[in-house]
Amino acid sequence: MDLTLSAAQLDLQARARAYVVDHLQPNEAAFERAGGRLPAATRDELKRAAIEARLHGGSFPRELGGQGWTVLEQVIVHEQLGQATGGLWSFIPGGYNALVHADVAQRSRYLEPSLRGERFGSYAITEPSAGSDARALEATAVRDAATGEYVLNGEKWFVTGPPDETDFMIFHCLVGDPSLATDEDPQPTLFLVDYDTPGVALKHDPDYTHTFADRHPQFVLADVRVPASAILGGIGRADELTNEWFVEERIHIGARCAGAMQRLLALAVDWATSRVQFGQRIYDFQGVSFPLADSAADAAAARLLTREAAALADGGADPKVVHAKASLAKLFASEAAWRCADRVVQVFGGRGYMREFPAERYLRELRVDRIWEGTSEIQRLIVARALEKRGVGRVVG
Numbered sequence: 001m002d003l004t005l006s007a008a009q010l011d012l013q014a015r016a017r018a019y020v021v022d023h024l025q026p027n028e029a030a031f032e033r034a035g036g037r038l039p040a041a042t043r044d045e046l047k048r049a050a051i052e053a054r055l056h057g058g059s060f061p062r063e064l065g066g067q068g069w070t071v072l073e074q075v076i077v078h079e080q081l082g083q084a085t086g087g088l089w090s091f092i093p094g095g096y097n098a099l100v101h102a103d104v105a106q107r108s109r110y111l112e113p114s115l116r117g118e119r120f121g122s123y124a125i126t127e128p129s130a131g132s133d134a135r136a137l138e139a140t141a142v143r144d145a146a147t148g149e150y151v152l153n154g155e156k157w158f159v160t161g162p163p164d165e166t167d168f169m170i171f172h173c174l175v176g177d178p179s180l181a182t183d184e185d186p187q188p189t190l191f192l193v194d195y196d197t198p199g200v201a202l203k204h205d206p207d208y209t210h211t212f213a214d215r216h217p218q219f220v221l222a223d224v225r226v227p228a229s230a231i232l233g234g235i236g237r238a239d240e241l242t243n244e245w246f247v248e249e250r251i252h253i254g255a256r257c258a259g260a261m262q263r264l265l266a267l268a269v270d271w272a273t274s275r276v277q278f279g280q281r282i283y284d285f286q287g288v289s290f291p292l293a294d295s296a297a298d299a300a301a302a303r304l305l306t307r308e309a310a311a312l313a314d315g316g317a318d319p320k321v322v323h324a325k326a327s328l329a330k331l332f333a334s335e336a337a338w339r340c341a342d343r344v345v346q347v348f349g350g351r352g353y354m355r356e357f358p359a360e361r362y363l364r365e366l367r368v369d370r371i372w373e374g375t376s377e378i379q380r381l382i383v384a385r386a387l388e389k390r391g392v393g394r395v396v397g
C-alpha cells in the first residue's frame, strides 16, 4: 500500500497546518481561562478563516458544497486538527456524514447552512439506559395517522455540539408505526429535529473533565411532532447510517490522537533539551528521554494504522475489514495518546500540571477518546470478533 502524499495532499496538509497554527492555537489559552467559551466574534472569525482555507465540509461531495476529500485526505487534516487543544476545530463548518443522505429540502434547510457555518447539528444516540449497547435504545417515533406527523419521545445524553451555535439534532429512535409493520418492526430511524420544536427540552448541561468547544447536554423530547419530511435517509436506516458515522469518526479520532502525540512530543523535546537540572539537560537523563522514545513509537504507529484504515476505505476494501481496521486504529491511537500525554506531563514536571501549558490540557482532553464513539472495550470486542470472522491475516495484515 502506497501512502505517499500527492502534491495536492501536501498542499491540503499545509493549509490545515496553517489554520491550526494561525487561528486555533493562539486562542487555546484564553479559551481555557474563559472556561470553554469564545466570544461570538472569535467564533465567526474561526468559521470565516476555515472557509477561506477551504477546510469546511471536507467529507461532503463537491456537488453538495463540500470539499470531496478522500478518507485519507480527511485523516491528513484531522492529524493537524489534533494539534490544537480545546476541540476548537468544532467551529469549522461541516456536518455529520449522515447528512449526505439528506433530500433536496433537507439539504437547503440543514446541510447547506451547516457548510456556511450558520447552523450546527448534533447526533443524539446515547440514552440513560443505552450506551455501549445500542440495542437497548428506547426513544420512539409513532406516526399519527390523522396528520401524518411523527410523535417523538425519548431522553438523549451527551448531545454534543458547540453551545450558542448548535440548533438541530439527528435523533436516533425506533419507529413503531403499526401501519408500516414488518417482521423487523420497530425500525431504527433518524429524524432531523430543530431544538426550538415544541417539546424539545434541555434537561441538564453538565461540566466534563475537558474544557471543550462542544458541550454535551442531556435532552428530553416529549411528544415532539415532526413531519414525515424530517426522516433522514428513510425509515429503518438508522443503524446503517450511524455505523457509517462511527467508522468515519473512529478514523478521525485516530488521526487527531496521532496529531496530538506529535505536538506533545515536539513540546517535550524542546523543553527537555533546554531545561537544565543537576548541571545538564534533562533530555540527557534516560529517565526523561526514553519515555519520549516510547511516545515516538506510539505516535508513528498510530499515524500509520490510521492512514492504513483510511486508504483501505478509499480503495473499496470489504467494509467489515474497514470497520475492524477503524476500531484497531481508534483503540491503539487513543490508548497511546493517553500514555503519551501522561509521559509528557511528567517530563514538564510542575509546569505539566498547569492549565496554561498544552500538556496539562491534553491530559484531560485525550481521556475521552478512550470512551466516545465506542469505548476501548467495545473496540476490542469488534477487533476480537473480526479476528475470528475475517481471519487474523485480514485484520493485522
Ligand SMILES: Cc1cc2nc3c(=O)[nH]c(=O)nc-3n(C[C@H](O)[C@H](O)[C@H](O)COP(=O)(O)OP(=O)(O)OC[C@H]3O[C@@H](n4cnc5c(N)ncnc54)[C@H](O)[C@@H]3O)c2cc1C
Pocket: 122, 123, 124, 125, 126, 130, 131, 132, 133, 157, 158, 159, 160, 208, 216, 368, 371, 372, 373, 374, 375, 376, 377, 378, 381
Ligand atoms: C464527552 C462525551 C461526548 C459524547 N458525545 C456523544 C454524542 O454526541 N452522541 C451520542 O449519542 N453519544 C455521545 N457520547 C456517549 C458515548 O458514546 C458513550 O458514553 C459511550 O459509548 C459509552 O457508553 P456509556 O457511557 O453508557 O457507558 P456504558 O455502556 O454503560 O459502559 C460502562 C463501562 O462498561 C464497559 N462495557 C460495556 N459493555 C461492555 C462489554 N460488552 N464488554 C466489555 N466492557 C463493556 C464500557 O467499556 C465502559 O467501561 C459522548 C460521551 C462523552 C463522555
